[in-house]
Amino acid sequence: MSIGPIIIISVIVIFILILIIRNIKIVPQAHAFVIERLGAYHATWETGLHLKTPFIDKISKKVSLKEQVVDFPPQPVITRDNVTMQIDTVVYFEITDPKLYTYGVERPLSAIENLTATTLRNIIGDLELDNTLTSRDTINDKIRMILDEATDAWGIRVIRVELKNILPPREIQEAMEKQMKAERERRARILDAEGEKRSQILVAEGLKESAILKADAVKEQKIREAQGEAEAILTVQKANADALRMLNEAVPSDRVIRLKSLEAFAKAADGKATKIIIPSDIQGLAGNITAIKELWKDDVK
DSSP states (O other): OOHHHHHHHHHHHHHHHHHHHHTEEEEOTTEEEEEEETTEEEEEEOSEEEEOOTTTEEEEEEEEOSOEEEEOOOEEEEOTTSOEEEEEEEEEEEESOHHHHHHSSSSHHHHHHHHHHHHHHHHHTTSOHHHHHHOHHHHHHHHHHHHHHHHGGGTEEEEEEEEEEEEOOHHHHHHHHHHHHHHHHHHHHHHHHHHHHHHHHHHHHHHHHHHHHHHHHHHHHHHHHHHHHHHHHHHHHHHHHHHHHHHHHHOOOHHHHHHHHHHHHHHHTSSOOSOOOOOHHHHHHHHHHHHHHHHHHHHHO
């Protein structure tokens, strides 16, 4: 066998090997390849190793199955009260069907942008400026529902939509800033008034508590003085009662009683009294004492 045919066979084998190697495809994670065979849709390759038929199969589109984010430029919209403002949106979506995404619509991102703009104009057109500024969540949900329903035929699922910026006209912004400033000043005045009111209340409560404490102190002092006087009276009365009880228990004679009466008479006649009433028995006792003194003087002589 000559060398020429061997070389030809070797070249053919090498060519076939190169061709096979070049048609071995690996689909990475979270991706899908849409395959066409002779110009028509053939299959969708998932993650893994695949072999493409040379000259017959073609990778029509490589699709990412990850969640994607697209930021659309501001769109002019008009509210129900005829205020024109600029609103830009951010759309989060993912591709659920690579075949529909490839063949369902031409330029899917441009289609989503236009659909978002028209939907936004329709929703904002039914709202006034104040409602637009305070109803972002409601607007986001409405746009997401409409987009998700419309893009389902394109193999796209809209996860969420966010209004990134709402830019009203300059004069509206200035008016809103003045309104916010006036509102802040009003709240500051209210806080100052409430603080002053609270301060006056605290001062009044302090004076009230001070007066109550003083009154309680005076009351307590008077009560203690009255209790002291009462205890003194009770002590004197108890002493008198004890003296009488002891006197009764001793059974004093008439002489002792007369002697006590004389002692009482002496105390009463200490020079401070202006009038003295002497009982008859004491007068008799005094006469007896005088007679005794006269007899004693005669004996001495």
